[in-house]
Amino acid sequence: MKHTIRVYHEDTDFLGVVYYANYFKYIERARSEPIRDYNLKFNFTVANVCADFKSPARFDDILTVTTNLDYIKGASVGLNQVITRDKDLIFLAIVKCAYVVDEKPTRIPQEVKDTLKDLFK
Secondary structure: OEEEEEOOHHHEOOOOEEOHHHHHHHHHHHHHHHHHHOOOOOOEEEEEEEEEEOOOOEOOOEEEEEEEEEEEOOOEEEEEEEEEEOOEEEEEEEEEEEEEEOOEEOOOOHHHHHHHHHHOO
């Protein structure tokens, strides 16, 4: 799944590069938009993120966030997310999301698993 983002002035720091925390916003949007597009109400929360900053992005860059499903286990989902500018690697993230109901980790229903596989193929 691919999602395109333009870098605005508000995204940059005093050096003119994207402030590090904004990369997490970008990958969140890339995970959320497909679910929103399908008008789905999934109860996922981020449990863990391992991030690697490779190269800075700057004002007015057009970035592509690619999200791939790595695994689906009992109550969690693993995603690999990559941000690129053209062919330049900008950012990598390994994200673990927990499925929660009533604020408790819950086994992911088969219907949700099937939809996730379809969304992030």
